[in-house]
Structure formats: C-alpha cells, structure tokens
Amino acid sequence: MSAALAKLVNISDVSVVASGQGRVILDNVSIDVDAGEVVAIVGESGSGKSTLARATIGLLPRGVHVSAGRIEVAGVEPALLDERELRSLRGRTTGMVFQEPMSALNPTMPVGQQLTEVCRTHLGMSRGEADERAATMLERVRIRDPKAALRRYPHEFSGGMRQRLMLAAALLHQPKLLIADEPTTALDVIVQREVLELMTELVREIGAALMLVTHDLAVVAAYAQRVAVLDAGRRVDWGPVADVVLNPREAHVERLLAALPTGRRGNMQKTGATAPPVLEIEQLCVTYPGRRKLPWSPRVDRVALQSVTLNVDAGETLAVVGESGSGKSSLARVLVRLLRPASGCVKFAGHDLAQVRGAKLRELRRELQIVFQDPASALDPRMSIFEVVAEGLAPSALGDRAEARRRVAALLLEVGLEERFLEMLPHQLSGGQRQRVCIARALAAQPRVLVADEAVSALDLSVQSRILALIERLQLKHGFACIFVTHNLAVAERIADRVVVLYRGELVECGTTAEVLDRPSHPYTRALLAASLELGPIAPGKYGLRARAAHAATPTDSIIS
C-alpha cells in the first residue's frame, strides 16, 4: 500500500461507460504515474485514450461516468470531490494542454488575462505578481517580448506559438501533473518537434509528471518512459517503452508498428524522354484577394504560390511536402481547377486549364480527380454510397440503372468494399471506408491524374497504411499519375517516385525521393528531415527511432524565423 501511496496518479481497474447507450468506453484499465515521469497513453481513435486522460482530472463529458475502479491524483480521489474542490484540484495540482490550441484559448480575451487567471484564482496572487510570473513563463516557452505578448490576442499568434501559450498556461501554477492530449497533432513537423522538446524540458525543470496522450508511436519512443497501449477501451499492454514498443510483445502493438509507413518505393523505371509529361505547370502563381484597409488603399493580396514550375509524368507518384501555409493545398486545388491561378498556367492534354470553358472543360476535368483530407465532409450525407460513386460515372453511363449498379459495385470491390455498402449512407461507414468510397468515386471517372490532398492524414495508422497500399495497387492497374500532398515525410517516402518541397509558396526542392530525402540541398528540407521523428524496424522484432541523414542538421530557428 505504501508503494501505491507514493504514486502521483493511481488508476486502478477503472471502467468508464456512456450512460445513454450503455457503451463501455474504458474497460478495467489500470495505470499509474510516478512523480516526474513521462507516461504515454497510446491508441487509435476510439480506443479511449482521451477519456482516460480526462477521467484522471474528473473532466468527463456529460453522460459519461466512471462505473468502477478508483482514480487517485496526488492522494485525492476526483470522484469524491464536489465541483468546487475539483476546480481547485485542477487549478493547483494539474494542468492540461489540448490538441487544438485555438479552441482552447478565448479569442476575445488578451492571452495575459487567460494565462494569469489560474494563478489569481487558485494561488491568490495579485494582478502584478501574476503578470510577472506569466511573463517569466512566456520567456521560458521562448516567446519573444513576453510583456507585449501578454497584451495580444490569440489570433495574433501562429499555431505553434498558441500551443506554447497553452503550455505556459498549464505550467504557470507549477502543477505536479501535466496532461497533454494530442498536443502536437495539429502542428507542423518542425513546430511539433519544438513544442515536444520544450514541453518535456519544462516538465523536467519543474519536476512535474507528464501524461501524454498520442497516437504517434514515434513520439512515445522518443519522449516517454512508460506507456499504456489502449485498444477499444482495454489496456493491451503497459510497461516501460523499451518492453512495450521497441521490443513489442503484444500482437496488437506489433500490428500498430507494422502499419508505420516505412520503406521506399522502388523508383519507377523511366521510359526515357519519349513520353510527354501529363501535366505541365509553368510559372504558376496563386494569390488570395486580401482586404483593403481603406476603400482607396491598394489591395494587398496574399501570395499562396509563387512561380512554381513542375512537370508531372504519366503514371508517376509525386509527393508534395511542406508545412501548413506552404501552398501545397493551393497547388492541389489549382491542378483540379477548383482554384484559378493568378498567373502562369497548368497545361493538361494540350490545353491551358484556365482557358477552357463549358463542355470541353467538364470533359477534361473528369480526367483530373481529387481525394480530400476529410472523407466525412467529402460525401453528401443525404446520398447512398451507390449514388455517391455513381456521380463519378460519365453522365451517359447513368441511363441504365442496372448497368450503373453493376459498375459501381465493381468499383467498390476494387477499393475493397463489398456490395452491401451500396445502399448505406456515409455516416454509417468508418473513416477508412469513407475514404475508400471517395477513391472509388474518383476512380469512376477514369482519371489520368489523381490528386490526393492529405488523403490519409486524418486516418488511423493502420487504416492509413491500407489506404496507401490501395492507392498504389490502383495506380499500378490503372496507370494514373498521383500527386500526393502530405506533411508526413515517411508517407512521402513510402509512396512517391519524386518529392517536391514547398516552403512559403515557393518550390525549394524537387527531385527523386532518394535525392531529396537522402541528399537534401535546401536548408528547409534539412530542417524538416532533422525534425521528423520516425520509428522503424532495426532488427527482426525490434524497433527504434531512425535518424534521417540530414547533413549537418541546421538549427531550426535559423530558418524558421
């Protein structure tokens, strides 16, 4: 019992149910956290990992409650506390960082007020003291000019900066436990790494424990000491990272690890210079109209892409990598003509896409298809899967319903969905199945180019690897060129023949996968490679973090101003 008392967090045999449907979210889960330790909770979506973190500080959503077991945090049981005591516990002993920093910060309040709220309410500090402390904290999370920053509003900060603000807010009252729920999932690779480093460093400094909820095994391997693996609410494995992840002993963990994007696609045999490129992108510029400050002042347009020149060969896979705001999605949208270039052109089948109109355009468009990041919003909620996919068929093919049905069923089969899905509605499908439907719809148009805009980013790792395999297989069979927009280098490496790196709207590097990833020439590419955390097999049954061959890894701050 004395051993248990020394634990900072003690969760024993906890079950959590949603009372409405009687659905079991967590089933008999036990973990513990020592003071000053980093414990990761890892699992796919729906595994209950966030619920576990939230239950720890009594922050479960309405209608969800702990039905069995005991949770103890710093010697108290949140379940026995009333609302006021619970707030005090959260305000004194624990801090929390969420995935989406923008929605966790109040946009109508200066960040200073939000940061100091905790100190003033729970530690009884005066305004001046709290401000002083907040400024010191901001300095420690490396925000420039902290005094001025306190008076600014959340929207004036970038995503990474906001997450640092959240971190500062969560650590300001020197909690004993920091709970971070997917704290870096919404961030770019480089920023993600910086925030993680900063978080673990600060936690170590103030001697707090960190409960890190994540889906990313590489993050676990790099930062955690112990890890709990959850699957469908059950604890599959629990122990030191070395035993659970690096030398997996559980089949489920092995499956998760096997789903990691690894390996490199064998470069396509170039057929020589004989085949003309399928897409020619010349001096492409894309701008978004800005606002005039005054009716007569000049409009300052935001440049999303700046004179990008690029050819896409028939049948190849081209990965477009870059951070958010680098213009990679704009590029994807211009290619399928959802967006018009400000200047420059996209040539497809001998036509400048911006110049074609009417029926000819509609005909051309069918050969340029796109798969979006979020499959849920890419399917009309009112249409059955049959209707969705049938939309991809040529209008002439829709006359004969039985024939259309047969073709849609064949397409669904090709993407790995049986005929029973035909009459289902999109919301009845899982994320991966929905993405398959999107692919089937694009495939129905028999495209020559398929643009995948972060098509696997929103999916669980195991689903992601299956979708990647599916795209590869379909590409081999149908011979379309694939432009794969992604922020994930491992995914790019796994699927692409060539890689293009975009940075702030400019194409900074373009070459074969090997050239770009092994011998990067641009400092941004090098920083990107240095920052990416990747886990891969190092021996049979053994996994380890892989270091990218980033030549003379540049300090990231030198280029990310």
Place this chain on the structure above:
Amino acid sequence: MRGFKLGMAGTGGALLLGFMVLLTLAGLVVMPHDPIALDFTQRLAAPSAAHWLGTDQFGRDVLSRVMLGGRGSLLVASLTVLLTVAIGLPFGALVAYVGGWFERLSMTVLDALLAFPSLLIALGIMAVIGPSTSGVVMALTIAYTPGVVRVTRSVALSLRETGFVQASEVLGWSTAHVVCRHVIPNCIAPIAVMGASLFAAALLAESALSFLGVGLPPPAPTWGGMLADGRPFLSEASWLSLFPGLAIAVSLLGCNLLGDALRDRLDPRMRSAGGST
C-alpha cells in the same frame, strides 16, 4: 423508402395541426350555426349547449366562426410558407453559387427589402392591390422571401466549400446539377425549421393586416380578425378572443413541433441510428 417516424413531439405536432386542419375542413361540410348570421337576442352569450364556444357581440356563433376563420388563416399561412420557400430556397442557392455581380446585385436589393419591417412592406403592397386572399399571400411572400434567401445563401456558401460539392464539380457536373443535387437538398433542413416559424409569422401578420382592415375582405372571419374584434369585450366576454387565440396557438405549436421533427427526420444522420463515426 425508409420508415418515416416523427417521434413523440413530432407526432404530437402533427396531431395538433391535423386537428385544426380537420376542424376547418369539417366546416366545409357542416357548421353548428351560420357563421355570419346575426342574432341580436344572443349577443355575447357565454359558452352553452347551444353555442359551445359562446357568441360574439352580434350574436354570431364563435365555434362556427373559428371553423370558417381557419380557412382563411391556415390557407394564407401555408400558401405563404410554400411560396416563400419555393422561391427563396432555389434563389438563395443560385445566388450563393453563381456569385459575382449577380450575387452583389441580388443581395443589395434583398437587403434593402429586409431593412423595412416585413409588415410595413405587406401593408404597402396591400394598400396598392386592395384586400384579397391572393393579395395577402403575395404581400407576405414578398415580405418574407428575402429572409429565406439570406439563410439559404449562407448555408449554400458553406456547402460550396465542402468536399462533396467540390468533388461533384471536379467530376465535371454542371452548376445546375451541383445546385439541384447537393446544395438545395442540404439546405432543406435549416429551411424546414425556418418554414415553421414563418408559418407562425404569416398567421400573425395576416391577423395584423385583417385588424388594420387590409387583410382578407370582410365579412369572412379570420382568427386574427376575431382576436382583434374581441379585444373591446375582453373583460365581459373573454371567450370572444380566447378561442380564436387558442386556435392560433394550437396551430403554431403543432407547426413548430412538426417543423423540428421534420428537420431531424430530414437529416440522414439522425434517421438511422447505430452508425459508426
């Protein structure tokens, strides 16, 4: 087609509204008394076996008048809603979709209309064309359409950015197809709720117009008109206003409950439970 269940509240709404409609329709066949026959011996008689809901200041049977009045009131309100939605929904979707100068021009005109109180617009139109049933419907339709266009447009604008609309565009479908197939059907749910509240507004506006003497031409009673007529006698003969008022309230309640239930049923995510996320 899947089963069309409305749930408790929806069924209740349908029953309430159905009851009022039936009462009105029954009036076509049989009425306890002649609703416009004057009988000064029976002035302001309290509800009794002969006159279930009492009589008014001219001795006319209130029940018969409520039954007859429903014809005008319910007809005007439902026609107004139907026309408003039939015009506003496609137009709003089109405006959002076409954009450019067409959108700017249309919205400027509609915003100018919205800037006036809708009753004032209706009043102006009625003053020009004179009291008639079709006139009231037309006036109220003109007054309420801008609101529907605005709501539809804002929904359609966000739909434009969704993946399924863009995928449809990329698949080479014409704007007409995209609007009819994706945009309009997905606008229906919010508009169904708006339609229910418009029905209520139209009922009240019709009463107001009748009260001001530019509504349905007399002597045909309407619920709103009866409510207004009963006002001076509120303390001595409360039933004069109470029963037409109840008729309006019951219709509105039924309509609102039905509208909410329809919205839920129209949302496929709520139609079949048990889907995974």
